[in-house]
Amino acid sequence: MIPELGHFVLIIALVLAIIQGTLPLIGAHRGNVALMALARPTAQGQFVFIAIAFGCLAWSFLVNDFSVENVARNSFSQLPEVYRITATWGSHEGSLLLWVLMLAFWTMAVSVFSRHLPDDMVARVIGVMGLISVGFLAFLLLTSNPFDRLLPPAPDGRDMNPLLQDWGMIIHPPMLYMGYVGFAVAFAFAIAALISGKLDAAWARWSRPWTTVAWAFLTLGIALGSWWAYRELGWGGWWFWDPTENASFMPWLAGTALIHSLAVTEKRGAFKAWTVLLALTAFSLSLLGTFLVRSGVLSSVHAFATDPTRGAFILGFLAVVIGGSLVLFAWRAPKMLTGGSFNWFSREAMLLANNVILLAAMGSVLLGTLYPLFMDALGLGKISVGPPYFNAVFVPVMAPALFLMGIGPLARWRDASLPDLFTRLKWALAVAVATGLLLPLTLDGFNPWATLGFALAAWILLTVLIGFRERMRNGARLASLPRAFWGMQMAHMGLALGVAGITLVANYEQERDVRMNIGDHTTLAGYTFTFKGTTERPGPNYRAARGTIEVSKGGKTLYVLHPEKRIYNASGMAMTEAAVRYSLTSDLYVALGEPLDETAKAWAVRVYHKPFINWLWIGALFLVVGGFLAASDRRYRIAVKKLEAPAGAAAQGA
Template sequence: MIIELGHYALILALVFALAQTVIPFMGARTGDARSIAMAPNLAFAVFASIALSFTVLTWGYVVSDFSILNVFENSHSQKPLLFKITGVWGNHEGSMLLWILILSLFGALVGAFGGNLPPSLRATVISVQGTISVAFIGFILLTSNPFERLSPAPFEGQDLNPILQDVGLAIHPPLLYLGYVGFSVCFSFAIAALIEGRIDAAWARWVRPWTLAAWVFLTAGIAMGSYWAYYELGWGGWWFWDPVENASFMPWLAGTALLHSALVMEKREALKIWTILLAILTFSLSLLGTFLVRSGVLTSVHAFASDPTRGVVILGILVFFIGGALFLFALRSSTLSNGGMFHPISREGALVLNNLLLTTATATVFVGTLYPLAVEAVTGEKISVGAPYFNATFVPLMIPLILAIPFGPVLAWKRGDLAAAGQRLFVFAGAGLLAGLAVLYFASGAPVFAAIGIMIGFWLVFGAFADVWQKSGLPKAGVKTASARLRGLPRSVWGTAFAHAGVGVMTLGVVSVTAFEQEQVLRMSPGDVTDLSGYSVRFDGLTGQRGPNYVDDVATFSVTRDGAPVATIEPAKRIYTARQQPTTEAGIHTRLFSQIYIALGDRTEGTDEIVVRLWWKPMVTLIWFGAVIMILAGAFSLSDRRLRVGAPVPSRKRPKRAAAPVPAE
């Protein structure tokens, strides 16, 4: 009976979502205050219903109720509790339920924290969110019911895909969906603005916190997914240009452009058309990612579904929302103005350059991801587009972007002085140059391009704080005065500086591991020793171990340097008994920002000889450390009171009196 309650709650959510779509929208069009006031409550009702449905499905996993087809196909009674819970979203049906749960959460958050919005705009935004909910709840009920029953109920389940039984998968999908789906609010704001005809600086100020929140979560989700693939799959790489990876990367690139474009619109009321279009395209790319993962057109370790019927339905949803939004944009575009004018050499101009490079980079990833699918659909021929294409198209776009980033914050609004900005950045450029020369000096045989990459990375790390340094008044201002000025800076200024520095740190990690990584592939027997970048790695032997639902062959490697012990690394080959599916558990030892990485290959039958892959990965953790800096910087910016409060509204309680000057914030 509990399981049926979850199904009924999902149906009830569809009813509430239909009401959320229709009632607030009609109220906003007719000026009916009661219908407008119902919008938040309807959003809360949708969220509560889906939350109840999700809780019931989770309960089915926890108690191993194998009368539910979804639980039978993706769980096992011997599986650890954590992986029973994460198994809820380790499959198509459950992950879609998580998708709409997060979608309804954002609708409820707009209802809860949108009190500073004009009532009709908030009602329209919630109505658009309801329309998206109707489409995806209907999709789940019609094609992907997670509560489908089995009779008679099996005694045991088939277990979850072994590579998904990892702590990283407990974190990665929820974070990714909070980013993916979070951009739905930006989309809803854009559609509401087009419907209401209100597109101004206040609109940009309202939409920017939602964009930043979604960007922070998507950054965290991509970074977590990258690190999971790095240590779990045993390939030794941190990014593979897998089509499903690209599906999350494209909305991140577009969302980054949207974040900067909304800033220009808020400060200067410029780029209005561009900002609205980016809000539509960013969520459209999120929908495209949903289609790629669940349509069966891709074969990937990340893909969930292979049912073409579901793919057709999602394609229909995608066409409806993307096509409808772009059609509405085309109808309204003639009534929109670009807003304030500015000189090409200005902070606005720098942000426009940033947007052009980011959107062009998005287009290159889009083409590289979808072109093979288009060729296969037309000709039936399978082709692959891999790292060579992306390295030749994406990387050249990133180099000028990174070089230009420090200039933006130090340029003035409306009209700037490039020569003066260059003088302010001269010291930071010199520091980056010295760092690159140091690489050439200390790293014997370092490629010239690696040194240039190191220079660019340090240029961004140092240059990111040029604006902060300038605002402090140093070196002319005294330490006490400078300290007071730094403490008084808005949190968004610090967040911007650290986010840009995080990109620089990530660049240093990417360049270092790409240029200086060392790899060995060899067969080793117990007692064999090999050298790896100054370390001695000895294979001590294999031991069998048993886990709750798997068996392991664990290899022990002793790592020494100049005879002194450094670490013991224990990679493993694991077989999950229910599915008889092997996985590779990499052994990793971290030394400061670098890592020794060992993965096992095939074992020679009847012996302890085994194929071993060893890597020395210098500065590789800077890739994820840079991402963490970006995430924390975004969260710190989001805590800025100016973003949390949004556009001010007049107080109704304030008595009428003569106007008096009000000091600026």
């Protein structure tokens, strides 16, 4: 019964979504208040019903209802309870339901936190989100019903993919989807503004906090995904440039550009058409990612089971949503040059450069991800585009953006002079260059990549400090600085930490792949790793060979690590469970490879020394916190209402 209930409430949600996606929009067009008023209740009702459906699916997983096909394929009676719940979003169907749930959640949030907005704006924004929801609910119900029954029921499940049985995977998808779907709000605001023609500073101010929060969630989701890959895939990598990762990274790059151009549009009224286009692009890339991951056009480690009808459905939906929005853009985007003048080194110019570079980087990632598809479709042969390409291309493209990041926040709006900037920044520049040149010498000799990385990290950090100092000089106290300022500076600092971490781990990590018998030892980065053999250890739904490795330095045993090699009962899949000793300055990472003889006494063992890798995720955390801080700035809570009148009047002329 529970699965049927879930199916039924999903259909109700679809009906509500159809109402939400049509009547309020018509109402806004005709000025009919009653129709516009439908937006909020339908959005909230939709959220309730989708939440019930989600609960039903989670329940089916929790009680091991193997008569539900989705449960039978993705769960297992021996699976621990936590994973049974998270298996709810481990499959294509379940994750799509999560997507829809997040969309409904965001829509509800808009309906609650929009009391200061004009009614027609609210009706349009919620209406557009309703239309998106219609597409996804229809997709879910028509091609990927998570509640399909299996007759006869399976005696037991086929188990969740062992790779996903990790707590990083419990929270990674919800956070990632919060980000993906959050861009739908910015998208809906942009569409609403295009329809109404009120593309003004007020619109930018409304979109800004929503976009920033979505961006922060996306950042968190990506960081968790990377952290999961590091711990779970067994060879210590943290970013693989896999199509699935790129699918989340492209909206992030576009979203980052959007946040910055929204700043210009809000403060100076410039770049309106461009900002709208970016808002459309960020969400379009989220949709594109969904298509790439679920249609089977690209091969990826994380791809869901592929099915051409699903692919065709999403592609059709994509064409309607993105194509439609781009037509609207071409038709309604402001044709006049808006905003005032600014010169070469003004903050506007810096932010524009940031946008140009971020989009070039996004374009490069898109090009690399899709190039194999282009070649295949044109019959030019098959190639693979992997990490060497992306690393070679991405780093040089992004480096100038990191440099400009130091200048942008310190440049004045409209009119900044180079000599003035130079006086304020010359010490930071000198110290950054010196750090870049000297630091590698103390480590491992001159290395151009390390120099570039260190110099940029130091440069960003120093300019952030200068930013604080200049504010304090003007009499401000730290605590009284606006949260938007704190948020920006924290995010920039986070990027500096991340760049430092990446530079260190990419240039100075060490690894050894050795055959080890009991008692054998190997030395890496001053640590001695001694293999003490393996023991059998049964887990809840797997059998494991548990290795014991002692790590010592100077004859003193420091840590004992237990990497595991697991064979999962239901699928027979082998999994490497690495053991990691985390610390702020370096990780020791040990993974068991394959047993090398019949008696399984000798093993292939991989040991890694990863300096400062955790700075990467600490940096990402700074970005996230910075995003939330900026979005919670006082002016979004207070000023919105007051801005309406003048901005609305002004926009008539624009």
